[in-house]
Amino acid sequence: MIRALSLGLALAACALPGVAVAAQPFPQQQIRLIVTTAPGTGSDTIARMLEPGMSEALGQSVYVDNRPGAGGVLGMDLAAHAPPDGYTLVLGANGTMIASPAMNPQVVKYRMKDFVPVAGLLRSPFVMVVANTPQAPKTAAELIARSKEKSLSYGSSGIGTITHLASEMFLYRTGAKAVHVPYRGSNQSLTDLMAGQVDFVSDTLPAVLPLIRSGKLRPIAVTSASRVDVLPEVPTLVESGFPGLVATGWWGLLAPAGTPPEAVKALSAAALKALQTADAQTRIKGLEMETMAMPPEAFAQFIRTEEPAWTEFIRKANIRAE
Structure with a gap:
């Protein structure tokens, strides 16, 4: 009887306002x-x-x-x-x-x-990539020159994404012109780049490295201040003639x-x-x-x-x- 009464009083105390109850440690679920x-x-x-x-x-x-x-x-x-x-x-x-x-x-x-x-x-940093075909430009300078001769387009993983901003910064600083084609992710934009549906894409190393290594895409520039170890032959945009053009x-x-x-x-x-x-x-x-x-x-x-x-x-x- 005394034990039951004690348990009842303890439970009642927990229900009273102002009585502290030990919080469970975080996290308790996925x-x-x-x-x-x-x-x-x-x-x-x-x-x-x-x-x-x-x-x-x-x-x-x-x-x-x-x-x-x-x-x-x-x-x-x-x-x-x-x-x-x-x-x-x-x-x-x-x-x-x-x-x-x-x-x-x-x-x-x-x-x-x-x-x-x-x-x-x-x-x-970002990597500017084109399709690995004989027709695609081999340098950033060649891409800029082409943009002034005919209409070009670039793909991104969506409006307002970092891949969109990287290409816009390149266009703004170099005076090149290209139409933005947004996609629902890098996979789609890079697939269309390989198919020739857009002319270039600026994307992150994790997204483009497998396709560069497999020979499906060709890098023409990186947006870092210095060359990256995994792509030692690819020049920076600074080396390509655009001082201060660094984006990450x-x-x-x-x-x-x-x-x-x-x-x-x-x-x-x-x-x-x-x-x-x-x-x-x-x-x-x-x-x-x-x-x-x-x-x-x-x-x-x-x-x-x-x-x-x-x-x-x-x-x-x-x-x-x-």
Whole structure:
């Protein structure tokens, strides 16, 4: 009788307002990692590289959920409206995080205030590629010359994506002309490039390296400040006669605004630990990507620094969503 009474009093105390109840440690269920591009893209490669290491560090499964469309806007918007409970992440890039809202503010409703930075991850230069055919240009200078003689087109993985911005920066700085043809992911744009449907594409190393190595695409320039080790014969745009023409894409993890700080801290630690695994480091090196491991506060500051430069470029170049 006394034992039953004690148990009843304990349960009643738990129900009383103001009585503290020990919170369960985070996480208690699997975590969705939204990728705003299709499978096989650079973003998808990064997310799947993080999956095993994050799952091990957190003790719960982290799974990739590809949500391509509208240049990454659909996936970002989905993440922005997800419950802020720590169980939804999105892999953002400078295109989806900064450029898309700046290019089309009337349609793209999410803003950086709708997210909390979790971890900075990686950065990568772009590679300008053409079909590996005798007819395709062999240098950036030849591509520019052709653009002034006839109408050219370039493909991207979608409006407002980093692949779109990389080509727009090239056109803006060199005076070349080309029509933008957006696709629902790098796979589609690169397939059409190989088929001769578009003239060139600027994409990340993870997306184009397999096709370069198989002889299906020819690189004509890289957008890094110096040549990359995996493509030592390919000149930079700076070497090609365009001083200061350097562009990189970068990626990081975000969570919906309002996500509990303890969840953000745990997710950040897991992501940064996953970057340091032997498998991840081998893949990062093989893809010639640069680690930019940043905890939440440092990543937030990095975004604040980057945002004005990209929005100013978009304004000056008058880039708008078609």
